[in-house]
Amino acid sequence: MFKGRSTVKKFFIYGFICTGLIISDYQFDQMQRFRGWLSVAVTPVQWLVDVPQRSWTWLDERLQVRDELIAENKQLRAQTLLAERRVQKLAALTVENFRLRDLLNSSEQLDEKVIVSELIGINSDPFVHQVIINNGFNSGAFTGQPVLDATGVMGQVIFTSAYTSRVLLITDADHAIPVEVNRNGLRSVAYGLGHYDYLELQDLSDTADIEVGDTLVSSGLGLRFPKGYPVAEVIEVQHFAGQNFAKVLAKPTAALGRSRHLLLIETPQQQSLAQQEVK
Amino acid sequence: MVMQRAHNLWVPFVTLLIAFMLSALPMLEWVQWGWPEWVLMVFLYWVIALPQRFGIGWAFVLGLLLDLLQGTHLGINALAMVVATFIVILMYRRLRMYRLWQQAFVICVLVVIYQCISYWLQGIGSNASSGLWFLLPAPISGVLWLWLFVVLRGIRRAFKVA
Numbered sequence: 001m002f003k004g005r006s007t008v009k010k011f012f013i014y015g016f017i018c019t020g021l022i023i024s025d026y027q028f029d030q031m032q033r034f035r036g037w038l039s040v041a042v043t044p045v046q047w048l049v050d051v052p053q054r055s056w057t058w059l060d061e062r063l064q065v066r067d068e069l070i071a072e073n074k075q076l077r078a079q080t081l082l083a084e085r086r087v088q089k090l091a092a093l094t095v096e097n098f099r100l101r102d103l104l105n106s107s108e109q110l111d112e113k114v115i116v117s118e119l120i121g122i123n124s125d126p127f128v129h130q131v132i133i134n135n136g137f138n139s140g141a142f143t144g145q146p147v148l149d150a151t152g153v154m155g156q157v158i159f160t161s162a163y164t165s166r167v168l169l170i171t172d173a174d175h176a177i178p179v180e181v182n183r184n185g186l187r188s189v190a191y192g193l194g195h196y197d198y199l200e201l202q203d204l205s206d207t208a209d210i211e212v213g214d215t216l217v218s219s220g221l222g223l224r225f226p227k228g229y230p231v232a233e234v235i236e237v238q239h240f241a242g243q244n245f246a247k248v249l250a251k252p253t254a255a256l257g258r259s260r261h262l263l264l265i266e267t268p269q270q271q272s273l274a275q276q277e278v279k
Numbered sequence: 280m281v282m283q284r285a286h287n288l289w290v291p292f293v294t295l296l297i298a299f300m301l302s303a304l305p306m307l308e309w310v311q312w313g314w315p316e317w318v319l320m321v322f323l324y325w326v327i328a329l330p331q332r333f334g335i336g337w338a339f340v341l342g343l344l345l346d347l348l349q350g351t352h353l354g355i356n357a358l359a360m361v362v363a364t365f366i367v368i369l370m371y372r373r374l375r376m377y378r379l380w381q382q383a384f385v386i387c388v389l390v391v392i393y394q395c396i397s398y399w400l401q402g403i404g405s406n407a408s409s410g411l412w413f414l415l416p417a418p419i420s421g422v423l424w425l426w427l428f429v430v431l432r433g434i435r436r437a438f439k440v441a
Contacts, residue, residue, distance in 0.1 A: 041344065
């Protein structure tokens with residue numbers, strides 16, 4: 001019989017195994033590697049779920065009317081032209097910047113390697129702001145790697161399997177990113193609140209020079225995110241009489257809920273850091 | 280007791296695969312809050328229908344897969360699945376006798392238990408919190424059971440799954 005004592009015994013055995021797994025997953029880093037390979041088992045499900053979206057894009061691309069395509073093409077060409085003009089200017093500026101940094105003996109590198117990645121899944125748990133992308137450790141993604149979209153910092157890779165990785169967004173309640181105010185270099189840390197539209201700066205004194213509309217960029221402290229990428233824009237500054245700290249809310253500049261194409265950034269210092277962690 | 284010969288056992292696994300896909304579907308934020316526990320419900324149906332085939336062992340495996348899919352710590356969903364399945368195995372005979380709405384109520388309670396276990400265990404290492412909203416999928420799963428049970432029973436009879 002399948003009922004009775006054997007069920008109770010089984011219940012306790014499996015309950016015990018689960019508890020052991022949970023504890024070891026919290027405690028030991030080696031579990032990450034193990035998980036990475038186990039996760040390959042659910043990769044097909046993640047791909048399957050993405051099929052409707054992908055086939056829709058595919059159909060859409062094929063069914064678009066010729067005129068529309070021509071118009072879009074023209075528009076894109078114009079955009080490219082504008083962007084190229086800016087890049088030309090930027091190239092000169094970059095060289096100049098290099099020279100100046102050389103003069104200052106600064107070791108900071110400006111060049112970063114970039115992997116273009118595509119979103120294939122979103123975590124369905126509303127408490128966890130994570131997305132899944134189609135690059136795993138087989139194509140160069142590593143834990144701790146910063147992730148951007150076209151308009152700002154999205155988050156960081158927290159877990160890699162062979163073919164996919166999991167990205168923790170900056171708005172997750174467990175995430176914090178070191179930032180500075182672009183206008184005056186005021187440093188702070190932007191904490192996620194578990195809400196897609198807000199980040200909070202908790203440690204700014206009441207007299208700090210920060211205003212609504214200020215752009216927050218990544219400060220590069222903490223060696224995780226590269227310096228100078230836009231993170232958020234300040235949308236609310238509240239002062240409380242008698243309190244030491246102001247309450248500052250900011251809205252992420254990246255389209256956290258919408259972006260489908262993401263960039264994985266690879267800075268030299270980042271890589272060496274990741275390699276150290278592996279050792 | 281003589282074990283029946285297995286017949287069309289792939290059918291439950293196909294329904295479970297669909298449940299997995301449903302649970303991983305990207306969704307609007309407010310829909311996510313009330314998104315029912317598909318995998319748990321489909322699996323519990325098969326436990327009630329075929330307790331000699333689906334038991335705590337499978338609950339453990341499916342829970343682990345859910346953990347991998349959702350990125351929670353390994354074992355959290357597995358433990359919640361094992362507990363819910365254990366309760367169902369203890370009372371599946373009674374459940375079969377129940378009316379549909381009574382079953383739906385039991386399922387609702389089971390989802391509450393499931394959510395509590397997984398939510399609290401996840402809460403150990405994190406600081407997300409927003410009241411009791413995490414229980415919202417429970418009543419929705421209960422209502423959904425009225426439909427899901429009929430559909431799955433239809434599938435089971437059509438394919439003569441044993």
